Amino acid sequence: MTEKFNAQVTIIGGGIGGMATALALQRRGFQVAVYERAKEIREVGAGVIITANARRALHDLGVDEKLEALSSTISIFHTCHFATGEVLRAVSSEDIRRKVGIASLGVYRADLHSVLMASVLANDPHCLHASSEFVGLEQDETGVTVKFASGASARSDVVVGADGNASAVRSFLFPGEAPKFAGQVAFRSLIPYALVPASVRERGSIMSAGPGRYLLCYPLRGGQIMNLIGLVQSGEWEEEGWTTPATNEEFAQAFAGYEPDLLELIHRIPQGELFKWGLRDREPLQNWTVGRVTTLGDAAHPMTPFLGQGACMAIEDGLILARAFAASSTVQEALGRYEAVRKPRGTLVQLASREEGQTLQDPSKKRRTAQDRGLMDYDPVSVPV
Ligand SMILES: Cc1cc2nc3c(=O)[nH]c(=O)nc-3n(C[C@H](O)[C@H](O)[C@H](O)COP(=O)(O)OP(=O)(O)OC[C@H]3O[C@@H](n4cnc5c(N)ncnc54)[C@H](O)[C@@H]3O)c2cc1C
The missing domain is CATH 3.30.9.30 (D-Amino Acid Oxidase; Chain A, domain 2)
Known part of the structure; x- marks a missing residue:
C-alpha cells in the first residue's frame, strides 16, 4: 500500500465534471479549490440521461440515492418511426437492470449539479470561487500558478481543466487545436x-x-x-x-x-x-496532461451528444482521477495513472458518438446505443488504476 501524499488541487470549471471531481478528491482526503467563470455557480435547466456506468460512480460519491429521488427512472425507451410514430423497439428499465444492473435516470441537470455541489460545500464551505475566468498558467517543478481574467492568481500542486467543450485550459496546453x-x-x-x-x-x-x-x-x-x-x-x-x-x-x-x-x-x-x-x-487529443496540469470531461474528450454519454464520462473521469491520486505517491504518478486509464475510454466514446451521429440520421444503418456498445458495463469504482 502506497503512503498517501498531500496535494492541493485546483479545478477550473464548476460544471458536472468539476463538481464530481472535487467531491471524489475530497472524499479521499485531498484539498480542492474550484474556480468557475460564471458569476453564480449553477447549471442550466436541461435534461441529461445518467446511465449505470456513471451511477456506480455517483453511488461511490454518496449522491446516487439523492439524485434518484429527484429524477425519473426511464421506464421504457421507445424507438419510433419518425413519420408514423410506430414503436420499432422498446427497451424497459427491467431489461436494462437485467443486462447492466442499474436503470437509467432522466435527470434535470440543475438537480445533478446541486446534489454534487451541496456535498462539496458540506466538506469545505470555502472551496468554490465564482467569477474566476481562467486565462493562463505557469508551472515549475514545485507547483502551478493559475491566472484569472480579474488579475487574481492561485497556486497549487495540480490543475485540472474541467472547463467544458470550448476549454481554455485545453487551448492553453495544446495551442492550435480547433473545433x-x-x-x-x-x-x-x-x-x-x-x-x-x-x-x-x-x-x-x-x-x-x-x-x-x-x-x-x-x-x-x-x-x-x-x-x-x-x-x-x-x-x-x-x-x-x-x-x-x-x-x-x-x-x-x-x-x-x-x-x-x-x-x-x-x-x-x-x-x-x-x-x-x-x-x-473535435479530434481526440494525443495527450491530456502537460506536467502538473491535466484535462477532464468535455475539456479532455469533447463529444457530440449522440450516445448521451458526455456527462457520464465526466463523472467517471472525476472518480478515476481521485482514485489515481489515492493510489499514488507523486503528482506525476497520479496524473499518469489517470490518463492511462481514462484516455482510451474517453477517446473510444468520443469516436463512437461521432459514428453514432452518422448512423442515426441514415435510416439504412442500424443504430447501436450506449448499451448495445457495452458502455454501461464499465465500473469506474473497481476498474484497476
Ligand atoms: C444536446 C445535448 C444532450 C446531452 N445529453 C447527455 C446525456 O443524456 N447524458 C450525458 O451523459 N451527457 C449528455 N450530454 C453531454 C453533457 O452535457 C456534457 O458532456 C457535460 O456537461 C460535460 O461536463 P463538463 O463538466 O466536462 O463540462 P461543462 O458542463 O461544460 O462545464 C464546464 C464549466 O466550466 C466553466 N468554464 C468554462 N470556461 C471557463 C474558464 N475559462 N474559466 C473558468 N471556468 C470556465 C463553464 O462555465 C462550466 O460551468 C449532452 C450534451 C448535449 C449538447
Whole structure:
C-alpha cells in the first residue's frame, strides 16, 4: 500500500465534471479549490440521461440515492418511426437492470449539479470561487500558478481543466487545436407535462430518427417536465453555447414530415423555453496532461451528444482521477495513472458518438446505443488504476 501524499488541487470549471471531481478528491482526503467563470455557480435547466456506468460512480460519491429521488427512472425507451410514430423497439428499465444492473435516470441537470455541489460545500464551505475566468498558467517543478481574467492568481500542486467543450485550459496546453462544426444544429427545450400530447405522454421516452434529423424526449423530475432535444443536419454555422433563443416555428420546420404528435409537442413549447446552438466536434487529443496540469470531461474528450454519454464520462473521469491520486505517491504518478486509464475510454466514446451521429440520421444503418456498445458495463469504482 502506497503512503498517501498531500496535494492541493485546483479545478477550473464548476460544471458536472468539476463538481464530481472535487467531491471524489475530497472524499479521499485531498484539498480542492474550484474556480468557475460564471458569476453564480449553477447549471442550466436541461435534461441529461445518467446511465449505470456513471451511477456506480455517483453511488461511490454518496449522491446516487439523492439524485434518484429527484429524477425519473426511464421506464421504457421507445424507438419510433419518425413519420408514423410506430414503436420499432422498446427497451424497459427491467431489461436494462437485467443486462447492466442499474436503470437509467432522466435527470434535470440543475438537480445533478446541486446534489454534487451541496456535498462539496458540506466538506469545505470555502472551496468554490465564482467569477474566476481562467486565462493562463505557469508551472515549475514545485507547483502551478493559475491566472484569472480579474488579475487574481492561485497556486497549487495540480490543475485540472474541467472547463467544458470550448476549454481554455485545453487551448492553453495544446495551442492550435480547433473545433470543427459537426454540421448539426441542436434545439433543446423543457415542457410542463400537462402540455404534452397524450400519445407522447403514454410512450414517455421517445427516440425518433428521420433522414438527417433526430428527436429525443424523456421525462425529468418524477414526470413533471418533458425534456425535448432535436438535432438536425445543417450547413449553417450556429453559435456554440446553450442560450441562443429559437422559435417553435423554426424547430417544427426543421422536423417537417415527423409524426403529428411530436410536431404538436414542438408547437406547445412555452415561450422562453426553446434554445438552439451549433454542435462542435473535435479530434481526440494525443495527450491530456502537460506536467502538473491535466484535462477532464468535455475539456479532455469533447463529444457530440449522440450516445448521451458526455456527462457520464465526466463523472467517471472525476472518480478515476481521485482514485489515481489515492493510489499514488507523486503528482506525476497520479496524473499518469489517470490518463492511462481514462484516455482510451474517453477517446473510444468520443469516436463512437461521432459514428453514432452518422448512423442515426441514415435510416439504412442500424443504430447501436450506449448499451448495445457495452458502455454501461464499465465500473469506474473497481476498474484497476
Ligand atoms: C444536446 C445535448 C444532450 C446531452 N445529453 C447527455 C446525456 O443524456 N447524458 C450525458 O451523459 N451527457 C449528455 N450530454 C453531454 C453533457 O452535457 C456534457 O458532456 C457535460 O456537461 C460535460 O461536463 P463538463 O463538466 O466536462 O463540462 P461543462 O458542463 O461544460 O462545464 C464546464 C464549466 O466550466 C466553466 N468554464 C468554462 N470556461 C471557463 C474558464 N475559462 N474559466 C473558468 N471556468 C470556465 C463553464 O462555465 C462550466 O460551468 C449532452 C450534451 C448535449 C449538447
